[in-house]
C-alpha cells in the first residue's frame with residue numbers, strides 16, 4: 395500500500411517479539427533495499443507511528459527497541475540502503491550459478507548467518523533490527539518472494555509452470571484454459587497459434603527446481619490444493635460435469651465434436667482426473683438441461699491443430715439429476731444412478747418371453763427396412779446380440795437402447811422411456827412402436 399514506514403515498524407515489532415523471524419527480516423531488507431519505494435519520510439512521522447504502536451502496550455522490551463529505532467536518523471537509513479545495494483551486486487553473480495543444493499543451503503542459512511564485518515560495523519547499535527538491516531547478505535529467501543513465482547492468471551504459486559514462446563510463464567492448466575478461448579498470450583497478446591498447434595506444454599524444469607529449493611513448503615501446500623481440486627473433480631455423483639447436447643444411451647457410442655471453450659476444459663479435466671467420465675443431458679427449456687441423462691466414457695480424443703477435438707465416447711449408466719450447478723462456465727449436477735427393478739419367478743418368465751418376442755420384432759425391423767433406414771442402421775452399427783441374463787445390467791439389455799436411439803421418436807417420448815426403471819414397461823413400449831412400424835411397412839408394400 396506504499397506505507398513503508400508503517401510496514402517497517404510492524405516488521406520491527408515482529409522482530410522484537412521473535413528476533414529469528416526470518417520473513418520479517420526479509421521484508422525489512424526489501425523495504426530498505428528497494429529503490430522504487432520511498433524510505434520513511436521524517437523522523438517525526440516515525441515517532442508518531444511509534445507512539446501509536448505503543449498505545450496499549452507497556453512492554454519495556456518493546457520500548458527499548460522502538461526507541462533505538464527512533465534514534466536512527468533518516469540519513470543513517472539511507473546510508474545503510476546504499477551499503478545494502480553495494481553488497482547485492484557481487485552476490486548476485488553467485489546466485490546466478492547456484493545449484494539446487496546450493497540454493498537449499500542459502501535458504502536455510504538465510505539471515506541467521508552474519509558476515510563478520512557486519513557484526514563489527516553493527517557494534518555501535520545493539521538492537522536485533524539494526525543488525526538484521528545491516529546484515530544484507532543476499533540469499534534467495536530474501537531476493538525472491540513467493541509473489542515472484544506467482545502465475546499472473548490464477549495469482550497462486552506456479553503449478554507445473556510452462557513458458558510460452560513469447561517468454562511468459564503460467565501454470566500449465568491456466569495457459570491451456572486461456573488458449574481454449576484465443577490463441578494469444580494473455581499478457582503480451584503475441585500469437586500462440588503454432589504453440590497450440592504443437593500441443594506440447596513442457597514444464598519449465600529450472601523454475602520447478604527453483605521452487606522446490608527455495609519454497610519447498612509452499613510448493614507442497616500448492617500440490618495439496620491441486621490434489622484436493624482433482625479429488626473434487628473426480629467425484630462421480632456430486633457436481634459431475636454435464637455436457638448439454640443430445641440424448642445418449644447405455645452401451646451406445648456417442649461421437650462428439652468439441653469446440654466450445656467450456657467443453658474443451660471439461661474434456662481435459664476428465665482426462666486429467668483419470669475418470670474419463672462426464673454426464674450427457676439434452677437441453678430442456680426452462681431447466682437448462684433435462685432431468686435425466688447418461689454418463690459417457692471417453693474412449694478416444696483426437697485434438698485438432700486449433701484446439702478443437704473429436705471425442706469418441708460410449709454410454710455408461712443412466713442417472714437422474716438431483717441438483718443443478720455450475721463450474722467454470724459449464725453445467726454440473728448432483729446425480730443418482732438409475733437401476734432397473736428386478737423381478738423373479740413367474741414374472742421373470744413372462745418378462746423373458748416379452749423380451750424374446752420384442753427382439754424378434756426388432757430383427758424384422760432391422761432386416762426388412764428400406765434403403766433409408768438401412769443407411770441409418772449402418773450409421774449406428776448392427777443390432778447388438780441378445781444378452782444371456784436380461785437383468786444383469788442395471789440398465790437392461792443394450793439392444794433396447796440401440797433400438798431407442800435409432801427409432802424416429804419424439805425426444806420427449808424417448809426421455810420418458812429412458813427414465814423408466816421397469817424393463818417390462820420399456821419392452822412393452824418398444825413392442826407397440828415396432829408393431830406400428832412393421833404394420834405400416836406391410837401396408838405400404
Ligand SMILES: [Zn+2]
Pocket residue numbers: 545546547548549550552553564565568
Ligand atoms: Zn496459474
Ligand SMILES: [Zn+2]
Pocket residue numbers: 558560561562579580581582583584
Ligand atoms: Zn507473452
